[in-house]
Amino acid sequence: MRPLDYLQSRLSAILADLEAIVVRESPSHHQAGLEEVAHWIDQQFRPFGAVTQTQTPNGPLLRVEVAxxxxxxxxxxxxxxxxxxxxxQPLWRVEGxxxxxxxxxxxxxxxxxxLWALRASRELGLGWPQLELLFTPDxxxxxxASRAAIEEAALRSDAVLVLEPPTGNGDLKVARKGVGQYRLTAQGKAAHQGVEPEKGINAIVELAHQIPRVVALEDPERGTTLGPNVVRGGTASNVVAAEAWVEVDLRVWTRAEAERVEAALRALRPALPGASLRLEGGLNRPPMEPTEASMSLFEMARRIGEALGLHLGPGRVGGGSDGNFTAALGIPTLDGLGLFGEAAHQPTENVHIPQIPLRTALLCGVLEEMAR
Ligand SMILES: [Zn+2]
Known part of the structure; x- marks a missing residue:
């Protein structure tokens, strides 16, 4: 029996598992919910290998070694x-x-x-490589809290597969932008706005000079964007603002671009006499840049998909994932192998049911190929 036929015949059981994990709500930082899901994962994957749970400040991190x-x-x-x-409301709903x-x-x-790729592979006697599965809470x-464990595991691996969703049109993900988070703080000097405003240095005015300089570092051709998306400053309308800051979201396709922008942010100088600037933050997720090895991993998955009737392209997306960390270490990483659906992070988030067996069979095929 082909994995696809096996999985199609088990679709209602797969949906029941999907319902079981989804109704256990687990927003980041919600310790009780995270623990409940961790327990569920532990129970399900236990038949495939030893499960170890480590407590992190952000919730349990599960590791499964599958021979x-x-x-x-x-x-x-x-x-x-x-x-x-x-x-x-309701928590789980199937419609069409x-x-x-x-x-x-x-x-x-x-x-x-x-889970079902492993169940199908075992049932049908298909091979899989030496697997280390990581389930992270943050x-x-x-x-x-998970980054160090992810990087350690990547360094002892030949390749990394990431079960994040594919792109909106179903492509796998071979490139993701790097994500930087910065806070630029302008420091001025407080003074009474009515009595002696000339003794103050207005940090908000200083910041207003800086924000256009920050945005000017964008490079649309290279896909580099800078979003000054949160700003705060001042204490009261009759006090010259002594401090103001802006949070800036940086997205880049390459490490070189990240370095260019960060150097330029560090080189910003105050516009007002007596004001000062402070830059905090950095690149949270390095860019996932395609390499020859990651593209051959993609090519292998593309071929397997083709045989299943799935036409998979090499997708590039602006959002980051944990694959950014492993790709930056030079470990061939293929992302977007998850289920097809739409509306991630929205109240209408959903998966397309007819593609569940297909995408799972794709994963079976990739695992089998990597066991050769
Ligand atoms: Zn995700």
């Missing part, structure tokens, strides 16, 4: 979602060809898909 042959492959999944408790729920697409669907909030 196999051939290459050593790291599979990355996160089980936190962006959806606060109660954002979906779509299943709706918090995190169903980003990326609890990928976790269930991985991808949606920057992976600060």
């Amino acid at each position: 196999g042959r051939g290459k050593r492959v790291l599979v990355l999944c996160h089980y936190d979602t962006v959806h606060p408790i109660g954002s979906f 060809e779509r299943a709706y729920g918090p995190g169903v697409y980003d990326m609890k669907g990928g976790i269930v898909q991985l 991808e949606e909030v920057g992976s600060h």
